[in-house]
Amino acid sequence: MKFDAKKHKCTIVVDQDLNIGLSMNAASVIGISFGKTIENLVGPDMQSQDSVNYPGVIYSPLPVLKATGGYLMELLSAAEQDDDIHCMPFSALAQSCKTYDEYGERINSTNSEHIELVAIGLIGPKKKITKLTGNLPLYR
Numbered sequence: 001m002k003f004d005a006k007k008h009k010c011t012i013v014v015d016q017d018l019n020i021g022l023s024m025n026a027a028s029v030i031g032i033s034f035g036k037t038i039e040n041l042v043g044p045d046m047q048s049q050d051s052v053n054y055p056g057v058i059y060s061p062l063p064v065l066k067a068t069g070g071y072l073m074e075l076l077s078a079a080e081q082d083d084d085i086h087c088m089p090f091s092a093l094a095q096s097c098k099t100y101d102e103y104g105e106r107i108n109s110t111n112s113e114h115i116e117l118v119a120i121g122l123i124g125p126k127k128k129i130t131k132l133t134g135n136l137p138l139y140r
Contacts, residue, residue, distance in 0.1 A: 001086045001123065003041040005059040009129040010034065010041070013075060014119040014139055016066040023139065026090050026119035027064050033088050034058075034121055041123075065136040072117040075132055079122055085129070088121035 003010075012030050014023045035042050035058075043056040067075070072089075079087035093115055097103040107115070122129055 002039040007125060008123055009126040010060060010123040011063050011065055011129060011133050012119060012121045013065045013067050013072060013133060013136060015069045015072060018118055022095055025095060030088050030090055030119055030121035038123060064139040065133055066139045067136050069117065072120050075120050076117060078132055085122060085124035089117050090119040092116040092118050
């Protein structure tokens with residue numbers, strides 16, 4: 001997917017029952033993964049008048065919302081059925097691992113129906129993302 005801030009919207013939805021530390025971890029991991037996988041999501045580096053470099057940032061707002069764990073699964077299901085929506089699910093399993101190798105071993109040996117989502121990132125056409133998330137409150 002090539003991101004276009006005029007056409008697309010992105011958001012992260014976190015399980016409302018997660019503690020603040022795990023919530024921030026989930027949102028930051030999804031944000032990093034978005035930056036890696038979505039073309040044109042992050043702008044070029046900028047420099048201040050005195051030549052201090054500031055790395056590029058996302059081209060559009062990235063609200064972090066909250067929902068129930070059940071609604072996270074509904075969002076995943078809806079996103080998987082729509083080719084226009086890119087989704088980035090993040091699991092409790094991932095948060096429980098100490099290394100990436102451990103994560104790989106555990107995720108490869110677990111059926112997806114047994115994987116609890118703690119957050120999901122969504123990017124797609126503005127109307128579609130708003131329809132899915134427009135009723136959700138901001139994470140505060």
